[in-house]
Amino acid sequence: MLSLSNVSVRNTLNDLTLTVKSDEFVLIVGANGAGKTTLFNVISGEIKPRSGKILFKNMDITDTPQHKRTKWIASVLQDPRLGTVGEMTILENLSLAYIRNGYKKLTGSTIAFFKDKLRILEMNLENRLYEQTRNLSGGQRQALSLIMATITDYDLLLLDEITASLDPKNSSMVMKIAEKIVALEKKACMLITHNTKHIESFGSRILEMRNGGLVQVS
Amino acid sequence: MISGQELITIVNVGLIFGIAAVGIYITFRTVNFADLTCDGSFVTGAAISSMLIKSGGNPYIAMAASLLAGGLSGAVTGFLNVKLKITDLLAGIVVAFMLYSVNLRIMNDSPNITFIDDITIFTNNNLSVTVLVILMPLVLGLIFLLSSGFGLKLRATGYNKKFASTSGINVGAMTVAGVVISNALVAFAGSLFSQYQGFCDISQGTGTLVTGLTAVVLGEKILPFKKAPLAILSCMLGAVLYRTVIYIALHSNTFGIRTQDLNLITGIVIILTIIIKRKREQNA
Numbered sequence: 001m002l003s004l005s006n007v008s009v010r011n012t013l014n015d016l017t018l019t020v021k022s023d024e025f026v027l028i029v030g031a032n033g034a035g036k037t038t039l040f041n042v043i044s045g046e047i048k049p050r051s052g053k054i055l056f057k058n059m060d061i062t063d064t065p066q067h068k069r070t071k072w073i074a075s076v077l078q079d080p081r082l083g084t085v086g087e088m089t090i091l092e093n094l095s096l097a098y099i100r101n102g103y104k105k106l107t108g109s110t111i112a113f114f115k116d117k118l119r120i121l122e123m124n125l126e127n128r129l130y131e132q133t134r135n136l137s138g139g140q141r142q143a144l145s146l147i148m149a150t151i152t153d154y155d156l157l158l159l160d161e162i163t164a165s166l167d168p169k170n171s172s173m174v175m176k177i178a179e180k181i182v183a184l185e186k187k188a189c190m191l192i193t194h195n196t197k198h199i200e201s202f203g204s205r206i207l208e209m210r211n212g213g214l215v216q217v218s
Numbered sequence: 219m220i221s222g223q224e225l226i227t228i229v230n231v232g233l234i235f236g237i238a239a240v241g242i243y244i245t246f247r248t249v250n251f252a253d254l255t256c257d258g259s260f261v262t263g264a265a266i267s268s269m270l271i272k273s274g275g276n277p278y279i280a281m282a283a284s285l286l287a288g289g290l291s292g293a294v295t296g297f298l299n300v301k302l303k304i305t306d307l308l309a310g311i312v313v314a315f316m317l318y319s320v321n322l323r324i325m326n327d328s329p330n331i332t333f334i335d336d337i338t339i340f341t342n343n344n345l346s347v348t349v350l351v352i353l354m355p356l357v358l359g360l361i362f363l364l365s366s367g368f369g370l371k372l373r374a375t376g377y378n379k380k381f382a383s384t385s386g387i388n389v390g391a392m393t394v395a396g397v398v399i400s401n402a403l404v405a406f407a408g409s410l411f412s413q414y415q416g417f418c419d420i421s422q423g424t425g426t427l428v429t430g431l432t433a434v435v436l437g438e439k440i441l442p443f444k445k446a447p448l449a450i451l452s453c454m455l456g457a458v459l460y461r462t463v464i465y466i467a468l469h470s471n472t473f474g475i476r477t478q479d480l481n482l483i484t485g486i487v488i489i490l491t492i493i494i495k496r497k498r499e500q501n502a
Binding site: 085 | 367371377
């Protein structure tokens with residue numbers, strides 16, 4: 001589904017080649033500064049590679065801007081403050097995520113749909129729709145980011161060290177939610193992590209970032 | 219101290235400036251773009267209306283033309299920032315600077331135009347009624363716009379650009395849209411103000427930003443609406459209050475304040491409001 005061929009980015013990625021299938025779970029590990037986030041930025045469209053090609057469902061998306069790629073590629077970032085807008089309510093945040101692929105009318109049934117989604121988290125957020133997101137804890141905001149990223153259609157989910165800025169308790173909670181969502185959605189997912197526990201629980205394919213390229217670990 | 223008639227005039231002029239304040243609210247608060255184009259686009263709006271009205275044109279068409287011209291100047295600023303990567307401050311300053319020449323061209327090389335005898339929207343109409351008739355649909359339209367999906371995207375762009383771009387929002391397009399809407403409103407206010415006064419002056423726009431921003435900050439103090447659509451009402455109220463304060467300050471002999479002191483007072487008001495706001499936030 002996704003394929004990167006000979007992608008290079010100044011000082012980080014070096015002739016990198018990668019293929020991800022449509023229901024595959026890929027773990028990316030590697031030292032700090034190895035270029036894991038850069039790889040995600042190239043896939044999401046935030047960074048344009050200096051050379052190489054990115055194909056998605058056989059379309060060449062190398063020059064497709066980031067805001068157009070969000071139709072297929074959903075992301076959750078490291079910092080919970082970047083995944084949600086603190087100055088907006090939970091409902092407004094969800095609405096923004098909901099209209100990501102094009103304007104849709106918000107009705108009573110949409111709100112019921114949002115509440116159903118939030119119930120997955122078991123955090124009582126479904127009863128706090130009109131509260132500003134900044135009142136939530138880091139873990140809650142990250143959990144909300146996960147719901148937002150997956151609330152509309154997508155084909156590939158990018159999770160970039162989504163627990164890095166959380167304490168151990170929140171970290172394992174968010175990871176459990178991520179596992180739950182990934183299991184429910186059955187779509188392609190790439191996860192960057194440092195945590196060896198994640199490697200055990202998600203299993204499947206593990207790649208290590210080394211010298212600007214990817215090496216199969218298991 | 220103020221007669222009823224005077225108060226009505228102050229409120230109406232305040233509301234006209236309130237439209238410019240809403241424009242400034244949209245750049246400074248909604249898309250987070252420090253736009254200084256407005257000092258120029260206010261005059262552009264006034265100049266276009268004045269010329270059209272002086273040549274016997276329909277004042278309502280003149281207002282529409284001002285709205286478009288203001289939007290166009292905003293588009294130039296937005297383009298300079300988004301496409302040519304010039305910082306927001308500099309882009310606005312440069313466009314306002316260039317608009318000075320453009321405005322003089324529009325005004326046929328004359329630094330001021332008088333059209334007191336020509337037909338404006340205020341001719342044969344009650345001032346308050348006219349202002350309300352124009353204001354009501356404008357405010358309702360803006361409230362609707364800001365509460366729509368488009369409005370959400372506009373605000374998300376201002377709050378968090380990184381979030382916006384990972385959420386399928388075209389950050390560049392939204393920024394330009396914000397600056398366009400803002401300057402269209404400012405030019406519209408310019409058109410209304412020049413019609414109310416019956417003349418247009420090349421330096422009429424100086425201080426639009428500072429007075430508008432003062433109105434925004436004052437409005438946020440009195441009606442601290444968290445919801446962006448309702449904040450439009452705060453801007454309007456802030457502008458009226460600002461006008462009233464200035465009127466009282468200038469017309470009371472007790473303080474010994476003169477017209478020349480206007481900029482000094484405005485500056486002090488805006489500085490004080492910002493300091494008080496920050497102190498409150500620190501204590502909260």
